[in-house]
Amino acid sequence: MTDTPGLTQTLDQAWGLLDQAISEGRSPLRYVTLATVDGKGAPQSRIVVLRNVDRATGQLTAYTDKRSDKVGQLRQNPQVALHLWSADDLVQLRMNGTAWVTQGSAETWDAVPDPMREAYGHVPPPGSVIDRSDDWTILPDPAHFAALDITLSRIESVCLDPAGHRRANFQRADGWIGHWLSP
């Protein structure tokens, strides 16, 4: 008989999944959904790729184009939600935090492979209305390259374990001690 994971193991598993997202080259876990709030108070969600995970500070990093709508939204309201689903582990992570937009550093830009730099050089800027689907071009520009540094305030884990579903909520405010929730 195996022991049911406790709160500590559950939080370890959550950070393990986040680490896996950045450590395995093409892990599907790297594609997380990032939700922001727009100027009308409406939620907006999209995929971003996780680029860095730091458990010690509780921070996650993604890269984006500084001209994108999400950056404008974050400058008005830095509150974000993130979502990750691990089909292998049957675990959903729902995370909340605060995002800071910073200019991507020269060192980071140097490490971005050429094909990926294209994501930071769409002309006209991302979200612009165009007449035809191909009415845009690519001019990679480090000036458009931004890092989204997200300080997590909450991680909620839901595990659909066939032996019994488990749901736990962890908050920075109480030192990530965690509480079980009814799933």
Ligand SMILES: Cc1cc2nc3c(=O)[nH]c(=O)nc-3n(C[C@H](O)[C@H](O)[C@H](O)COP(=O)(O)O)c2cc1C
């Ligand atoms: C698989 C996948 C990965 C993506 N990765 C990123 C990313 O890392 N950063 C980013 O800004 N947009 C990424 N995008 C594009 C966004 O999902 C979104 O379409 C774009 O950033 C515009 O969003 P916004 O108008 O809300 O700013 C990705 C899209 C897909 C489908």
